[in-house]
Amino acid sequence: MHYQLGIDTGGTYTDAVLVDADRKVVAKNKSLTTAFDLTVGIGNAIAALPAEHLQSVNLVALSTTLSTNSVVEGRGAPVCVLLPGYNAAQVEKSGLGEIIEREQVVLLQGGHSAIGAEQAPLDLDAAREAILAQQERVSAFAVSAMFGTRNSAHELALRDLVIELTGKPVACGHELASSLGAPRRALTAALNARMILYIQELITSVEAILARRSIHAPLMIVKGDGSLVNAETALLQPVATVLSGPAASVIGACALSGRRDAVVVDIGGTTTDIAIVTDGQPELCADGARIGDWQPMVEAIRVFSIGLGGDSEVRFRAGMTISRRRVVPMSLLAHQYPDVVPLLERQFAAAPSPRNNRFALRLQQNEVLLRQLGGAEREAWARLQDGPVEMDALADANRAMMRAIARLERLGLAIYSGFTPSDATHVLGMSDHWNRHAAEFGARIWARQMRHLYGCGNWTPGDAVAPSQEVFDLVVREISAKLVEAGLNQHGRLADSQARNLTRLLTDIVLGRGDTEAGAAGASRPLFEIDFAPGYPLVAVGGPAADYFPEVARLLDMELVLPKDADTANAIGAVMGAVVQMAHVTVTQPEFGTFLLFHRDRPQRFESLAAALDRARELAISEADSMARAAGAASVETRLRQDDNHVKHDIDGELFVSATVTAIATGRPATLVA
Numbered sequence: 001m002h003y004q005l006g007i008d009t010g011g012t013y014t015d016a017v018l019v020d021a022d023r024k025v026v027a028k029n030k031s032l033t034t035a036f037d038l039t040v041g042i043g044n045a046i047a048a049l050p051a052e053h054l055q056s057v058n059l060v061a062l063s064t065t066l067s068t069n070s071v072v073e074g075r076g077a078p079v080c081v082l083l084p085g086y087n088a089a090q091v092e093k094s095g096l097g098e099i100i101e102r103e104q105v106v107l108l109q110g111g112h113s114a115i116g117a118e119q120a121p122l123d124l125d126a127a128r129e130a131i132l133a134q135q136e137r138v139s140a141f142a143v144s145a146m147f148g149t150r151n152s153a154h155e156l157a158l159r160d161l162v163i164e165l166t167g168k169p170v171a172c173g174h175e176l177a178s179s180l181g182a183p184r185r186a187l188t189a190a191l192n193a194r195m196i197l198y199i200q201e202l203i204t205s206v207e208a209i210l211a212r213r214s215i216h217a218p219l220m221i222v223k224g225d226g227s228l229v230n231a232e233t234a235l236l237q238p239v240a241t242v243l244s245g246p247a248a249s250v251i252g253a254c255a256l257s258g259r260r261d262a263v264v265v266d267i268g269g270t271t272t273d274i275a276i277v278t279d280g281q282p283e284l285c286a287d288g289a290r291i292g293d294w295q296p297m298v299e300a301i302r303v304f305s306i307g308l309g310g311d312s313e314v315r316f317r318a319g320m321t322i323s324r325r326r327v328v329p330m331s332l333l334a335h336q337y338p339d340v341v342p343l344l345e346r347q348f349a350a351a352p353s354p355r356n357n358r359f360a361l362r363l364q365q366n367e368v369l370l371r372q373l374g375g376a377e378r379e380a381w382a383r384l385q386d387g388p389v390e391m392d393a394l395a396d397a398n399r400a401m402m403r404a405i406a407r408l409e410r411l412g413l414a415i416y417s418g419f420t421p422s423d424a425t426h427v428l429g430m431s432d433h434w435n436r437h438a439a440e441f442g443a444r445i446w447a448r449q450m451r452h453l454y455g456c457g458n459w460t461p462g463d464a465v466a467p468s469q470e471v472f473d474l475v476v477r478e479i480s481a482k483l484v485e486a487g488l489n490q491h492g493r494l495a496d497s498q499a500r501n502l503t504r505l506l507t508d509i510v511l512g513r514g515d516t517e518a519g520a521a522g523a524s525r526p527l528f529e530i531d532f533a534p535g536y537p538l539v540a541v542g543g544p545a546a547d548y549f550p551e552v553a554r555l556l557d558m559e560l561v562l563p564k565d566a567d568t569a570n571a572i573g574a575v576m577g578a579v580v581q582m583a584h585v586t587v588t589q590p591e592f593g594t595f596l597l598f599h600r601d602r603p604q605r606f607e608s609l610a611a612a613l614d615r616a617r618e619l620a621i622s623e624a625d626s627m628a629r630a631a632g633a634a635s636v637e638t639r640l641r642q643d644d645n646h647v648k649h650d651i652d653g654e655l656f657v658s659a660t661v662t663a664i665a666t667g668r669p670a671t672l673v674a
Contacts, residue, residue: 001021001056002021002056002058003021003026003056003057003058004018004058004059004061004575005017005018005049005061005215006018006060006063006572006573006574007042007045007062007206007574008065008245008568008571008574009042009062009065009202010065010268010570011269012032012033012543013030013032013033013543014031014041014042015030015045015568015570016046016049016571017029017565017575018049018050019572023255023575023576026050027049028565029046029049030543031048032044032332036363036364036365039208042206042209054213054215055214057215057217058671060215060219060220061219061220061222061574062203062206062222063221063222063244063247063248063573063574064199064202064222064241064245065244065245066202066245077138077139077140077193077198077369078137078138079138079139079140079190079193080106080130080134080141080142081096081104081143081193082131082141082143082158083106083108083144083145084108084110084122084123084154084158085108085109085112085120085147086107086146086182090182090186091105091107094187095183096186099190099194104134106130108126108130111147111148112146112151112154113147114590115150115588116150116596116603117151118151124157124161127158131161131165132165135166136368137368137372139168139169139193139197139366140168140170140194140196141162141166141171141193142170142171142172142173142189142192142193143159143162143172143173143189144172144182144190145158145174147182148173148174150603151598152172152600155172155174158170171193171196173186173189175236175237192237195241196235197366199221199235203219203231203235206219217671218669219231220579220632221233221234221241221244222247222573223241223244223247224240224244224301225247225300225301226247226248226250226251226301227579227580227581228578228580228669229579229631230630230631230632233632243273243301243303245266245273245570246275246305247573249266249273249542249570249573250264250301251573252568252569252572252573253266253539253541253573254277254280254539255576256564256572257537257539257563259561260277261278261279261537262276262536262538262539262561263276263533263539264282264539264541265479265538265539266541266542266545266570267309267310267479267542267543267544267545267548267549268309268542268544269543270307270309270311271308271309272479273306274305274306274482274486275303276302276486282302284301285300285302304482306482307323307324307325308324308475308479308482310329310425311326311332311421312324312327312420312421313326313327313419314421314446316449316450316453316456320456320470320471322421322475326415327417328359328417329419329423329434329442330418330419330420330423330438330441331434331435331439332422333388333417333435333438334437334438335433335434335435335438337387339387340388340390340438341435341437341438343390344357344438344441344442345441347392347445348444348445348448352445352449352453354453356446356449357417357418357449358391358416358417359388359416359417360384360388360391360416360417361387361389361415361417362381362413362415363413364413366412369413374404380404380405383401383405384414389405391416419442423439423442423443423468424439424468424469424471425468425544425547427439427443427465428469431547439464440464441464443465443468444463447463447464448461450467457470475548476552476555477507477511479548480510480511480552481503483552483556487532487533488502488503509530510532531557532556533556533558537561538558538560538561539561539563540553540560540561540562540566541566541567541570542567543567545566545567546562549562578633578666578667578668578669579632579665579666579667579669581624582624582662582664582665583623583662583663584660584661584662585617585619585661586598586658586659586660587609587660587661588657588658589655589656589657589658595607595609595612597612597616597619599616609656613642613659616661617661617663620640620663621638621640621665624663624664624665625638628666632670633666633668634667634668634669635668637667638663638665639664639666640661640662640663640664641661641662642661642662643659644659645657645659
């Protein structure tokens with residue numbers, strides 16, 4: 001009997017499951033994710049599984065929400081982006097300035113035209129100077145050249161130069177996206193480079209644990225489209241894993257529920273991810289999935305991912321809001337560090353402060369960032385080694401260190417604690433896995449902050465239940481509204497602002513159906529009613545799913561399915577995918593009777609469309625097959641898809657403009673075939 005081991009590493013928990021040949025769960029375990037050293041949490045999750053079964057594992061599949069979380073929270077390793085042929089307006093449009101320091105975005109002479117002709121020679125001297133200047137300040141480089149998808153010569157030259165000078169990883173735009181759209185391709189390359197360190201650390205950690213336990217099975221990673229690639233391929237394109245966890249949860253939710261039509265919602269510590277499944281197939285978005293405020297060019301399951309989870313900070317911003325910033329819940333902090341409980345009691349006995357409930361801890365160790373720390377930050381980093389630091393006490397004793405810790409938090413090296421929805425469910429008795437006493441004090445302290453510092457709320461002093469119930473109700477309403485918004489975005493026909501405006505209106509209508517005032521004497525009956533997702537049950541997975549979704553389903557009048565093993569759906573879905581790789585080749589007619597084929601760094605010219613398309617099919621099939629085998633597939637089946645673009649001309653009739661030939665190669669991982 002052989003088994004497959006599925007692992008999911010999330011922001012809060014790491015899950016491990018063993019699945020037999022019939023895809024039945026035979027064992028599972030959850031352990032807290034240890035971001036500072038991932039091997040600890042992964043090792044703990046695997047340690048509780050039956051040792052005799054682990055020796056018979058012939059495939060290990062890994063999914064993660066760490067990439068998704070880093071995008072939603074705006075975190076990532078420092079990178080340098082090299083942009084041949086770009087101008088300042090395109091950089092501004094890309095949004096790179098919001099995630100990367102200005103001096104690390106380098107505009108270079110170079111780039112190509114829409115037909116692959118060199119617009120200007122690549123300025124290798126300026127590139128060399130920029131690379132050497134940034135090599136000690138960044139973990140990786142990203143390269144995106146103007147029309148790099150039509151001619152990748154400049155991107156390849158810069159990649160070779162970076163490797164020659166620094167040996168550091170390089171993400172190239174043409175390898176990540178085949179579509180035109182320079183600003184988004186530059187952003188995609190930058191996000192990819194920012195994630196390389198995360199994925200390297202995760203894969204290295206898993207490989208170390210597997211070696212320690214003498215598990216020699218191949219290691220596969222879930223991509224955002226739900227397919228699998230081996231670890232080597234994932235390291236080259238980590239941005240493809242940006243929706244790894246959500247994709248695995250959709251596959252796992254469908255398998256566990258047995259439903260072919262469903263709205264799948266996965267709630268974790270940092271994000272809530274929504275996907276629509278019709279006739280057993282999750283919808284894909286070729287133009288890139290939306291993740292928080294970003295939409296990189298990554299073909300993935302169409303997931304609406306929002307920064308709302310059990311560990312989201314509840315804070316004041318023109319009223320009570322759920323922030324997308326993840327913090328350590330007070331209940332978890334005290335569960336790991338019981339000594340903070342008397343400090344919370346002391347805070348509650350003193351006057352309210354905006355720093356109440358705020359402790360700082362180390363989050364991750366990034367050697368590149370640590371080398372750049374100033375003296376005050378290095379001292380603060382050393383201080384955090386001893387455990388959580390109470391920021392309220394530090395404000396009185398050492399304000400310089402308090403500011404230094406704040407800078408560590410902005411860099412992603414440290415994390416704060418705070419009052420969260422997870423604390424609220426502990427207070428309300430829905431959860432009991434962490435420290436309820438600390439959650440209650442956290443609720444009382446937070447409620448007092450909201451009332452006395454911000455004038456929000458009118459709860460009875462010392463009451464932990466009422467404010468926790470209000471937080472719970474806010475989370476339920478936010479999730480319900482996001483489900484409505486995901487429905488409006490299903491077909492991509494509305495701009496974001498339109499969808500948000502309609503969401504507010506429709507949410508009020510949908511959630512207001514049961515309002516008592518609608519049935520009050522003299523009140524007019526509504527002229528129309530709205531049913532949300534008729535025929536689609538709500539399939540909810542993730543650790544906190546059983547807490548929130550019964551009420552969400554009631555408000556939206558949906559059937560609720562909470563499958564068995566829903567808390568480990570990501571890890572289960574990880575082992576159920578296949579290897580899928582796609583290769584795209586584009587043919588255009590820039591002038592009548594001339595056909596150009598774009599593939600890698602050398603456009604090819606043809607005098608007939610038939611010859612160009614035949615060659616495009618050959619190249620696409622060959623490349624997709626090679627990619628699938630390199631990604632870990634044993635035997636490969638390949639199918640072709642062709643998307644044509646024609647225009648109608650008054651004189652010449654229908655004219656061919658362009659075509660994209662796509663080869664899709666599919667295969668099971670090698671060990672499953674054997």
